[in-house]
Amino acid sequence: MTVHxxxxxxxxxxxxxxxxxxAATGLLAGMGGLTIAGYAAPALGWVRDGFWLEMFRAGARAxxxxxxxxxxxxxxxxxxxxxxxxxxxxxxxxxxxxxxxRWGGL
Numbered sequence: 393m394t395v396h397x398x399x400x401x402x403x404x405x406x407x408x409x410x411x412x413x414x415a416a417t418g419l420l421a422g423m424g425g426l427t428i429a430g431y432a433a434p435a436l437g438w439v440r441d442g443f444w445l446e447m448f449r450a451g452a453r454a455x456x457x458x459x460x461x462x463x464x465x466x467x468x469x470x471x472x473x474x475x476x477x478x479x480x481x482x483x484x485x486x487x488x489x490x491x492x493x494r495w496g497g498l
Contacts, residue, residue, distance in 0.1 A: 420463075423455035 430449040433439045467473045468481040 416459075416463075420456070420459040423452055423459060426452040427456055 427449070430445065430452050434441050434445065439445060464473055468478070469484050470482065471485070472478060472481045
């Protein structure tokens with residue numbers, strides 16, 4: 393069971409974490425929107441297909457894939473993503489006691 397402190401520092405830390413999560417989610421959604429726009433714009437006749445449009449699409453796709461990969465990597469350290477029993481996930485909670493001693497010796 394996790395006990396959360398009620399001090400001002402704890403409250404400020406939780407608010408900062410919430411702001412960071414919202415910013416990361418917004419950026420990922422923005423890259424998804426740019427990916428969709430890259431395919432919708434020529435279909436709607438706004439731009440022609442060409443080299444620069446392909447570069448735009450590639451960058452937007454890379455942003456989406458990179459964002460999802462980063463999310464998965466960070467979540468996998470602390471818990472099982474989407475509740476799936478994937479090996480080598482939830483590493484930090486499983487090795488909490490031994491890790492603290494090893495990290496303290498660095």
